[in-house]
Amino acid sequence: MKAERDTGRMSTLAAPRTLLAIHGFLSHVGRATLMAWAVLRVLPHPRRYMRSFLHQAYWMGVRSLPLVLIMAILGGAVTSQTTGNQFTGSVPVWVVGSVTVASMITELGPILTGVVLVGRIGASIAAELASMKVTEQIDALYAMGRDPVAYLVVPRVLGGLAVLPPLVALADFAGIMSGYLVGLVAVDGLTTAEFIYGARFYFRPWALYFSVIKAAFFGLAITFLACYIGLEGGRGGAEGVGRTTTAAVVATTLVLMILDMMLAPLLKMW
Amino acid sequence: MIEFRGVYKRLGGEPVLRGIDLTVPEGQTLALLGPSGAGKSVLLKHAIGLLRPDAGDVLVDGVSVVNASPSELKRVRRRVGYVFQNAALFDSLTVAENLWLAQDDDTGRRSLRECREEAAELLRRVNLDPSVLDMYPAQLSGGMRKRVGVARAIASQPRYLLYDEPTTGLDPVNAETIDSLILELDQQLGVTSIVVTHDLESAFKVGERIALLYNGRIHVAATPDELLASTDPVVQRFIRRGRINSPVSV
Numbered sequence: 001m002k003a004e005r006d007t008g009r010m011s012t013l014a015a016p017r018t019l020l021a022i023h024g025f026l027s028h029v030g031r032a033t034l035m036a037w038a039v040l041r042v043l044p045h046p047r048r049y050m051r052s053f054l055h056q057a058y059w060m061g062v063r064s065l066p067l068v069l070i071m072a073i074l075g076g077a078v079t080s081q082t083t084g085n086q087f088t089g090s091v092p093v094w095v096v097g098s099v100t101v102a103s104m105i106t107e108l109g110p111i112l113t114g115v116v117l118v119g120r121i122g123a124s125i126a127a128e129l130a131s132m133k134v135t136e137q138i139d140a141l142y143a144m145g146r147d148p149v150a151y152l153v154v155p156r157v158l159g160g161l162a163v164l165p166p167l168v169a170l171a172d173f174a175g176i177m178s179g180y181l182v183g184l185v186a187v188d189g190l191t192t193a194e195f196i197y198g199a200r201f202y203f204r205p206w207a208l209y210f211s212v213i214k215a216a217f218f219g220l221a222i223t224f225l226a227c228y229i230g231l232e233g234g235r236g237g238a239e240g241v242g243r244t245t246t247a248a249v250v251a252t253t254l255v256l257m258i259l260d261m262m263l264a265p266l267l268k269m270w
Numbered sequence: 271m272i273e274f275r276g277v278y279k280r281l282g283g284e285p286v287l288r289g290i291d292l293t294v295p296e297g298q299t300l301a302l303l304g305p306s307g308a309g310k311s312v313l314l315k316h317a318i319g320l321l322r323p324d325a326g327d328v329l330v331d332g333v334s335v336v337n338a339s340p341s342e343l344k345r346v347r348r349r350v351g352y353v354f355q356n357a358a359l360f361d362s363l364t365v366a367e368n369l370w371l372a373q374d375d376d377t378g379r380r381s382l383r384e385c386r387e388e389a390a391e392l393l394r395r396v397n398l399d400p401s402v403l404d405m406y407p408a409q410l411s412g413g414m415r416k417r418v419g420v421a422r423a424i425a426s427q428p429r430y431l432l433y434d435e436p437t438t439g440l441d442p443v444n445a446e447t448i449d450s451l452i453l454e455l456d457q458q459l460g461v462t463s464i465v466v467t468h469d470l471e472s473a474f475k476v477g478e479r480i481a482l483l484y485n486g487r488i489h490v491a492a493t494p495d496e497l498l499a500s501t502d503p504v505v506q507r508f509i510r511r512g513r514i515n516s517p518v519s520v
Contacts, residue, residue, distance in 0.1 A: 128362075132360075135356065135358060135361075136354045136355070136356065136358035137358050137359075137360055137361075139315070139320050139354070139358065140352070140354055140358040140359075140360070140422075142318075142319075142320055142347070143318055143320065143347060143350070143352035143354075144347065144348075144352075144371065144372050144422075144426065145344045145345075145347040145348040145426075146371070
């Protein structure tokens with residue numbers, strides 16, 4: 001009897017909790033949509049964000065480049081070795097060239113660069129904006145009649161959108177080169193001619209466009225989400241800033257993977 | 271003129287303001303006094319729409335801050351200078367850049383030299399040496415940060431100045447300097463000011479009128495002399511307590 005009563009009470013409590021969770025999620029979607037609309041309204045006024053955008057693009061792009069290249073070089077090296085180890089003896093060795101190019105361009109280049117930007121840029125944006133909120137700097141912008149979206153969000157979102165495609169293109173190139181060089185040393189029987197044959201056998205220009213389009217989506221998603229979470233967070237002082245940063249990293253990583261999955265069918269279009 | 275009409279606000283489910291009616295006439299300096307946590311800063315934030323009341327209205331020059339469109343609200347905010355409790359300077363920007371942000375009209379017509387000269391002049395007004403222009407807020411002392419905060423607030427040549435606990439966290443000498451600065455600016459600029467404080471000495475020094483916020487309502491609003499002569503037990507208790515805490519009696 002008691003167990004039945006408890007189960008009944010739990011189910012009656014669970015229903016409002018579920019409703020609250022749905023309400024919370026829809027509120028976030030609504031507020032994020034409003035922020036996206038505010039970003040769009042600022043875009044026709046480049047004077048308000050251009051200087052800050054250039055600074056952000058430099059900071060995101062140039063400063064992230066070494067880490068992006070290291071990740072891509074390691075990713076390419078692992079791919080060519082693993083492919084060589086698994087396929088030697090069963091399929092022609094030039095497949096190493098095909099697999100390395102295909103996986104770097106369509107998957108590893110964009111996703112590794114995206115992950116670097118989540119850790120380096122997304123976390124930093126969320127922490128910075130949340131701490132600005134805690135220390136009333138966001139309120140100070142409002143008080144001066146300034147729009148925090150124009151001043152803080154637009155330059156960061158445009159920065160992400162502008163730098164991720166070239167970063168991914170460079171990561172693709174670095175990954176392929178490292179895959180080639182490591183493959184020559186580590187994969188039995190692989191020659192330059194075979195690697196190039198394999199690479200050309202697979203390569204279609206659309207794959208490169210796909211890589212860059214994916215990068216633009218990632219850049220937009222990482223920076224926009226980090227800005228939104230940063231501006232929404234920060235409650236509870238230093239601890240709140242920490243929680244906000246963690247939330248931003250978790251959410252942007254998750255969204256990155258969801259976007260990756262949703263964009264995959266695009267590759268088959270051409 | 272700034273008018274609070276029946277402002278009611280709950281925060282975290284608790285009523286903080288329970289129907290505030292208060293008018294600050296043109297040219298007057300009002301000290302808003304009250305115990306810590308009474309809702310003084312909350313009330314001040316309503317004046318420029320940083321918080322929206324659950325009920326009631328706030329009027330600045332007859333314009334409702336609560337019902338204003340975004341562009342109207344922006345215009346109201348450009349007429350008001352707000353000095354935040356911990357200055358709220360942008361820590362990634364230098365002092366000069368903090369001041370330019372408050373001055374900048376987005377037209378980009380002024381040269382860098384003109385901007386620097388204007389920023390230096392603002393610093394002189396708050397008795398700071400222009401040599402701090404290229405320093406970051408973290409390199410400044412608490413008193414200097416507060417003064418830069420005041421300089422930023424007056425950068426847009428406001429008609430109203432709102433100070434949120436301007437002397438909190440300062441030693442008596444720096445607190446005295448800030449009080450003198452408030453008086454100086456009131457005379458020089460002819461602005462209407464609201465000074466939120468729990469420092470009784472500061473309130474009596476700068477306030478032409480003092481309002482006591484107690485239990486979410488304006489308990490009394492009177493001149494300093496009227497307040498000292500008041501027999502109201504709450505006022506008496508507050509003044510007595512202030513005398514005990516203050517190094518200099520009021």
